[in-house]
């Protein structure tokens with residue numbers, strides 16, 4: 073399968089700041105690909121290089137086989153971008169803004185009108201077509217950003233935090249729209265600080281930090297790398313930790329009447345644990361298995377990288393970029 077995005081050793085320096093540090097990434101056609109990283113990891117810089125807003129300092133980047141600099145026009149015409157910032161012409165009705173945008177991609181005025189109407193219908197704000205951007209509600213502004221990305225019928229949709237600051241209902245609505253587009257064949261590159269968004273939507277997720285890639289895998293594979301916690305509540309509190317001989321167990325602790333077992337195989341180990349405890353006359357009255365969340369994997373990967381850097385530097389570095397409540 074050919075690649076929608078391919079970058080090799082991509083570098084970007086803003087003066088002394090190394091925003092991208094040899095980033096190599098491949099996104100297959102039709103994939104729903106998530107880019108996760110703490111603030112300042114270089115996600116927006118990566119996107120801006122793909123769409124020609126920022127010139128790379130080194131390495132290679134192409135979109136559907138077109139080099140983003142040498143073959144800029146061909147690459148750019150395949151991409152629809154919904155940026156983080158509302159960089160919209162505020163003085164025209166939104167339908168007109170879309171028609172201008174389509175014109176920029178070489179689409180005739182008649183066709184542009186049809187595309188604009190279709191895009192506004194897709195995102196559910198067709199009835200607002202004669203309204204200026206400034207007069208839309210916050211949620212409608214987000215919908216409009218998506219419509220503007222869609223007006224050129226892109227093969228690659230790039231969404232830079234498309235649901236930042238929207239309520240839960242709209243977030244789910246936007247997820248549905250984007251998922252439908254992906255089902256119809258549009259490749260999607262998504263950056264998000266909402267881990268649930270990546271978990272729900274993405275086929276593959278790249279976790280990056282300090283301008284380079286830490287890992288790429290499906291959300292399921294990433295979560296499987298972490299440990300499960302099996303909590304077994306016993307009818308009577310034991311005086312000491314029962315013997316649990318199973319090489320799949322990493323750790324056992326006692327928390328009042330509850331045994332807390334750490335293992336990479338919670339679902340498989342749990343029945344064995346219950347049997348083994350039963351043989352030792354401990355009755356299990358409740359059992360709970362919690363799996364590692366993608367958020368935990370993310371935090372452990374990015375904080376580990378920061379620690380390694382601090383250690384190898386041997387000097388103080390800036391505080392790690394905050395992962396905040398939602399990453």
Ligand SMILES: Nc1ncnc2c1ncn2[C@@H]1O[C@H](COP(=O)(O)OP(=O)(O)OP(=O)(O)O)[C@@H](O)[C@H]1O
Nearest residue numbers: 086089090091109110111112113114115116117118
């Ligand atoms: N125009 C610029 N001039 C100087 N430094 C910049 C510029 N744009 C970005 N940077 C720096 O490059 C690094 C990467 O920034 P970037 O915006 O690409 O990260 P990000 O992962 O998109 O962050 P966020 O999640 O906060 O949007 C940061 O240290 C940032 O301060």
